[in-house]
Each structure stands twice: as C-alpha cells, then as structure tokens.
Amino acid sequence: MTRWKPATLTGWGRNCTAQVAAARPERPRELDAAIADTRDVTVLARGAGRAYGDAALNDGGRVVLTERLDRILSFDPASGLAVCEPGVTFADLLEAFLPRGYMPPASPGTAFATVGGAVAADVHGKNHDRHGSFGDHVEWFELLLADGSTRRVTVQNDAALFAATIGGMGLTGIVRAVAFRLLPQATPWVTVREERIADLDHYLESFARVRDSATFSVGWVDALARGASLGQGILETAEFHEDRAMPEPPRPRRAPLDLPSFALNRLSVRAFNEFYRRRVPTAGHERRRPFAEFLYPLDALHDWNRIYGKRGFYQFQCVLPDLAARAGLRSLLETVAGTGNPSFLAVLKTLGKSGRGHLSFPLRGHTLALDFPRGGGADELLRRLEAITLEHGGRIYIAKDSLLSRAGFRAMYPELPRFEAVLQRVDPGARFMSDLARRLGLKGAT
Amino acid sequence: MSAARVWLILGASSAIARAFARAVAADGADVLLAGRDTADLEASAADLRTRFNRRADILDFDALDSASHYTTLEKARSFAGGGTLNLFLAFGTMPSQDQIDANPALIDGVIAANYTGAVNVLHRAAPLFEAQKAGAIVVLTSVAGDRGRLKNYVYGSTKGALGAYLQGLRARLFRSGVPVVTVKPGPVDTAMSYGLNNMPLMAQPETVAAACLKAAKKGTEVVYVPFPWWPIMTIIKLIPERIFKKLNI
Numbered sequence: 001m002t003r004w005k006p007a008t009l010t011g012w013g014r015n016c017t018a019q020v021a022a023a024r025p026e027r028p029r030e031l032d033a034a035i036a037d038t039r040d041v042t043v044l045a046r047g048a049g050r051a052y053g054d055a056a057l058n059d060g061g062r063v064v065l066t067e068r069l070d071r072i073l074s075f076d077p078a079s080g081l082a083v084c085e086p087g088v089t090f091a092d093l094l095e096a097f098l099p100r101g102y103m104p105p106a107s108p109g110t111a112f113a114t115v116g117g118a119v120a121a122d123v124h125g126k127n128h129d130r131h132g133s134f135g136d137h138v139e140w141f142e143l144l145l146a147d148g149s150t151r152r153v154t155v156q157n158d159a160a161l162f163a164a165t166i167g168g169m170g171l172t173g174i175v176r177a178v179a180f181r182l183l184p185q186a187t188p189w190v191t192v193r194e195e196r197i198a199d200l201d202h203y204l205e206s207f208a209r210v211r212d213s214a215t216f217s218v219g220w221v222d223a224l225a226r227g228a229s230l231g232q233g234i235l236e237t238a239e240f241h242e243d244r245a246m247p248e249p250p251r252p253r254r255a256p257l258d259l260p261s262f263a264l265n266r267l268s269v270r271a272f273n274e275f276y277r278r279r280v281p282t283a284g285h286e287r288r289r290p291f292a293e294f295l296y297p298l299d300a301l302h303d304w305n306r307i308y309g310k311r312g313f314y315q316f317q318c319v320l321p322d323l324a325a326r327a328g329l330r331s332l333l334e335t336v337a338g339t340g341n342p343s344f345l346a347v348l349k350t351l352g353k354s355g356r357g358h359l360s361f362p363l364r365g366h367t368l369a370l371d372f373p374r375g376g377g378a379d380e381l382l383r384r385l386e387a388i389t390l391e392h393g394g395r396i397y398i399a400k401d402s403l404l405s406r407a408g409f410r411a412m413y414p415e416l417p418r419f420e421a422v423l424q425r426v427d428p429g430a431r432f433m434s435d436l437a438r439r440l441g442l443k444g445a446t
Numbered sequence: 447m448s449a450a451r452v453w454l455i456l457g458a459s460s461a462i463a464r465a466f467a468r469a470v471a472a473d474g475a476d477v478l479l480a481g482r483d484t485a486d487l488e489a490s491a492a493d494l495r496t497r498f499n500r501r502a503d504i505l506d507f508d509a510l511d512s513a514s515h516y517t518t519l520e521k522a523r524s525f526a527g528g529g530t531l532n533l534f535l536a537f538g539t540m541p542s543q544d545q546i547d548a549n550p551a552l553i554d555g556v557i558a559a560n561y562t563g564a565v566n567v568l569h570r571a572a573p574l575f576e577a578q579k580a581g582a583i584v585v586l587t588s589v590a591g592d593r594g595r596l597k598n599y600v601y602g603s604t605k606g607a608l609g610a611y612l613q614g615l616r617a618r619l620f621r622s623g624v625p626v627v628t629v630k631p632g633p634v635d636t637a638m639s640y641g642l643n644n645m646p647l648m649a650q651p652e653t654v655a656a657a658c659l660k661a662a663k664k665g666t667e668v669v670y671v672p673f674p675w676w677p678i679m680t681i682i683k684l685i686p687e688r689i690f691k692k693l694n695i
Contacts, residue, residue, distance in 0.1 A: 003637075003640055003641040004641065005640060005641035024637070024640055026459075026461055026464075026636075026637050027459065027483065027486045027489075028486075028489075029483075029485075029486065030637075068461065068637075071489050071490060071492070071493035072492075072493050072496045072497055073489055073492045073493065073496065074492060074496060075496045082496075085489070092497075095497075096496065096497045
C-alpha cells in the first residue's frame, strides 16, 4: 500500500508551484506498487528537483520522489560501465569513483542532481565538446512503463523509445535503473587557467582556440556590459592535475534566509561583476582547484536560489549554431544589457554535437545561460530572448525553461513528431505528465 | 580481503539500516545484510561492494521464525571468519494507533516483531558474544518506549519492554566486555513515518546511523537521537500520571 503525502513543490527557480500527492519509495518494488496504485490520475518521477521551472512538477497529480532509490548496483573498471538506481546523485558518483580515477561522463552544474534526472534532461557539462552529453554514454536503462511493465531499453532493441527517453523529461516512463559509462583518467584536482576576455569577438576567438583542445572550458559573461565591453568576461579552461590525493571536502554553507527582492539590483550586480572580473589579473593566471569545486561552484552555498528572494527567478539557456553565434549572442546580450534586468549569473560555453534524444538540447554551437529575478519585466525580456533564439536557428533548454511558447518549442525541436509518436505508442493514456508537458502542449494537452 | 570488523544487520532493508550499513562500510567493516526481502537486500549489498569495496552479503532472515535464528547466527559467524562480529538490530513495525484501534488483530504482529522476535534473536546471540568477548550490539528502540502515550501506546509498549530486556542483556554481556547500546530515535524520515502528521524534530536516517556507530565505538549504554530528545523525554517522564492521562500526546 503506497502512502501518498500532500505536498507543495516548486522548481529550483521557485517561480511556480504545484500541489501534488507525493510518494517516496525506498525499493524498486515500492516504485512499481506506487505506479500500480495510480489509476485515473497522472504521475511524474522527480529526482533532486533541480530543474529550474516546471519540468519536475505535476500540479493536481501525483509525483514519485526517486531520491531514496539511491543504490549503485555495479561497476566494471575495465569498461567503466556503472549501473545505478535513479536517485544516485553526481555527488555519490564522485565520492565512489573519483578516488579510483573515474568521473561522470557529463556533469550538470550541481552535484545534487540525480542520474535519473540526467537521463531525463540529457544533461551536459563543461566537457561537452570533448565528451558529449550524459545520454551519449548510456548503454541501457530499465524503464517502468505506463502499463506497469518494465523493459530494459537499448538503442538496438528499441531505438525510438531510447531516443524518446534520453532528454524526454520523464514523459515516457520512470527510469528504474540506468547503465552508463564513466570516463577514466580523472583525478581529484584540476589546473584551472583563467583569462580576462575583453569583448564578444575576443570570446568567440578564444573559444575557437580552446574548445577542441581543452578538457573543460566555461566562460562567465558580464551581462550588464554594453558597447565596446559587450561580452566581456572570464574564460576558464581546466585540465586534470596529476595529484591523486583526495582534497578535504568543503564545509557546506547555507543561505540563511530569503534575501529581500531589492538586494539584487543593477548596482549590486554591477559591483559584483566588476569585482569578479578584476579578480583575474590582466595577464590571466592558473590555479589548482579541487575537481568537484570546479564542476559545482554553486554547491558550496546550499539553497543559493534563496538569494533571489521569495519572488524566485528564471533561468534562460539557449544554444545557437556556430554560424549564427556572433550575431545571435550580440543580439541577446544587447537586449539583456539594454533592459538592465540584473543577470547575476551568465555563463557562455560551447557544445560539441547533437545529443541522441529527440528532445536533447545540445547541438554544435555556443550556449548562453542567464538568471533573471522574476518580475520587473523579466517575462517580456524572456519572450524577446526566445524570438532572438529562434531567428538565429537556436533552441532553448527545456530543463531550465519556464516560459517557452508552444510555437517556439515546435520550431526549435524538429524531432518532436517522432517523440510524440513514441509517446502515443507507450503512453496513449498520458499517465506520465508534467506541468512542462502541459505548457508545451505535449500528450494532447490543450 | 577480510575485515577485522563485521556487522550483521538484522532488518537491513529499512532506511536507517541502509544508512548504517554505509556508515560502517565506509568505516572499514564488512557487512552482512539480513532480512526477508532478499532481492532488495542483494541490491544493497551490491551498493556496499561497489561504493566501498568491502565484502557484503545477504542472509534470508525472519524475526518471527525463532527456530531459524541459530542458523542465521551460525552463518553470520562463518561470514565473519576470524573477524569480530557486531550486531545491529533494526527491524520493527509501526502501524498507527488508529489502525490498531480499528483492527486489534494487528497487535500480535507488532509484538511478535518488535519484542518477541528481537528478544528471541538477541538471547540466542548472547552466548556467541560471551564466547567472542568482543564486538558490540546496537538495538533500535524508540522514544515512544519511554512512556505510554495516547497516540502510540501499543508500539510504544513493545519498545519499552524491549528496552527493559536490553538493560538485563547489557548487565549480562558487560561481564564479557561486550557493550549493548540502546538507541532511542525520535521520528526519523523513513518509509515508516513518511506522510504521517505531527512528527517533531524529524531526523534523517544518516544522522541516526552516525549516532549509532559513534555509540557502538564508545560503548554508550543509552543514546537519544537527535540529542534534544533526552531532555524532552526526561521531562515527559517526570509528568505525574494524573496529569499525563489528560494530555493529548
């Protein structure tokens, strides 16, 4: 008998909420029972709840929390193949495998994310040019389907269902276990090179120089800079250091309270940006840093989403094909700087190749991610950014999105008809549902 | 690679037991997981082997089948080889008082698991620990055992009775240098408490597991987890019965 608990859930950006009944199985069999117990009402798996918008919400329906399904079932050092339950986190993977010289093949910006979520969002990291996204390394997964059956899905035995599930935002079923390859030759330390970037052209040249040679690369952009400084920032590249001694784990700090909404304003963000940029000397510098700290800088402050206060915030992330990057990024950054909505965290990266999922976000190009406090014209700004993204042949990352329009979504994801054909086959009754799917008009939502 | 320390975990599928198994494996012990859901225990054992590179195996164990308890303990001793065997008892069941009031047939099962089953296996384990003259026994009871309360007195009385048994066992095994640790958690965020109302000072399974391991190492007699339950229960135990009976707790 499954116990369902009424809960109010929100995405990481805290910009919308959902009233759900939530179960939290501790064993795979309890997960099966929870789905068997769910008739005439929709259900959705939720991992760490780190999607920014409504991807892991199911207002008025049910949610199965996978956090307690957290066992690492096997690992083969020869092939790097690991089999995990869906609630295993990137922190778990690093703790278990980094001392042995293996790393997750792709890592999102937080170690609290789960591997189930990594499959659902086909997450990418700072090594996408080199190694692709998480789905590129998935060998098989066990999928609990709408009819209550479980199938081990591979590219060979059901290519369409495989492609619909990688990046499919949990809409094909629930991942009970996933087998994926970890990458060897990792160490607990990286040498990080930081250099100041003067403007957008400088940025694009620098990325062209490092994207195929550096193991990791990521850029921070001062989204308030305009004119000749447009696109100024700091480019970080990183390589593994030979030191294999595990660093002391950092002491986690918590954001003590919701900051008042005026705390992040144009002036405070401008001051922060200036300070952050000048921290790096004009000639650039190199530092040795723990690998985990480099991958997950924001994890040092738990609940960092509270700095945006109770109103919450939006994250916008798009990717533009390389050919359109110069014009598109210029247009995006000019629009953002022009409105003066203070984007605190702006990240620029390159992506290597398209993912394997119908709705995989990556394509070869440049990706820009921006956070905006909610309110103050943010909705209108995001609509303009969507239009610019579309004009330049780009797409928006739905794992982070909150406001993408249905028309925009259809234009950005050309494989959507194939995705919908699979949904029609495996979940004709639309049992697996999310607020994101409703908003984007998936599964017959009106 | 055989460890000097081996933990036998009875009722190993629970969230606290899972967290405890990870804590002791991370601390360098081998682990034997015993319980009824062997398919699930197999996954937990694989998790321990993969994460911590320790020996971990499973054992089919039913607390209610006392005739099988010697066999279980014998298998555990053979798994331990030359290492020191330690015992963590984590099984138990807690239907709500409302469920029991509606269906008193549930009572036998609660007493059988929480008290009879626990005493049966512990009493059969005692000679093993007397012979070993080492190792520790850690048993989960509950703050609910400190005083019979309107909201939870069938469950509470089984844990209270088990606590009295453990006092005697502690005296017996003290003579062989084996500590017996009574752990009294408040509400813990597990499947047992999930979705129930009025759960103050909810602790995470990892917190309880860490406290259990610490107490085992120090040989603490009784430990409340989290700590504030000690002053709280001390006060609750002091309330005179003529007042306590009127309270709605």
